[in-house]
Amino acid sequence: MLQLTMTGEYAMRAMLHIASLPPRTVVPIAEISRAWEVPETFLRKIVGKLARGGLLKTVRGNGGGVALARLSREITLLDVVQAAEGPLALNACLTSPGACHRTPWCPVHPVWCEAQEKLREVLSSRSLEDLAKDASPANRPGVQRAAV
């Protein structure tokens, strides 16, 4: 359907949560699950992918949890999406060279190439640091406060 799946969406929420905490904070998966409406057992699977993708490091045992494996400034949205969903490929013909035998003469192929390139540019133009800044608690509607 040409749409991000819940896996990718949940991955972004988790990464955003972690990135908005002080650097190096280790946070339990259960906390992220609660804060962002993500099923905990499913989130564990996704965290596994993010860890194997080198975006998160995990800490086992009591007091454990997950933390960013790199500075939030050095992780882009594209990194998150690709770690969760696999390499970006807007069309099957872009999954690997030679995936489609029509590629050498297909007039549509270059258009998909260009579209994908544009998408990559946008998704890699923002780091988690940029996003976490915009998502600082001050910008969120928390508990209703009395008017001043």
Add this chain to the structure above:
Amino acid sequence: MLQLTMTGEYAMRAMLHIASLPPRTVVPIAEISRAWEVPETFLRKIVGKLARGGLLKTVRGNGGGVALARLSREITLLDVVQAAEGPLALNACLTSPGACHRTPWCPVHPVWCEAQEKLREVLSSRSLEDLAKDASPANRPGVQRAAV
């Protein structure tokens, strides 16, 4: 998986086929199926969508088939993809205003908006006329010809 489905891919092939024939040509679905390796019964369903989307007109009965409903110059790749796959929405939060309650403060939302806008630009920048020109038989490897 953030990827075009076969439905959209087959739709493009069909539209491209029709657009590379002389204007107003009525071509049977079976011919498109044969030429582009698309299962015929499935293609019939897709043609239905393209017709309901106003991109094709169909002609029933003996000698019938399908033809472009508009000039190939006035049909873009975006039109084809949307007629086949539904409205473009790179993320669930873009399907309708208010689809996600986080949208008002979500820092990622604007990024997806921008990405989708870029994608729309690229896909709507080429008409079927442009593409059919590039796909003219001369550019395709047909039957092997003797070297001159």
Add this chain to the structure above:
DNA sequence: TTTGAAGATGACAAAATTTATCCTCTTTGG
């Protein structure tokens, strides 16, 4: 050293979507 919190992992299962297929009906030119 026991205990309990927390992540790792593989098997399994439910649900949704995609990708078809089949059958019957209608239309239409010859």
Add this chain to the structure above:
DNA sequence: CCAAAGAGGATAAATTTTGTCATCTTCAAA
């Protein structure tokens, strides 16, 4: 009338997505 061709509904196979569960390992603190 008849054969070609699209329309449309019901159904089904295949795949992917979205989970769940049980068991195991790790680790800090009491």
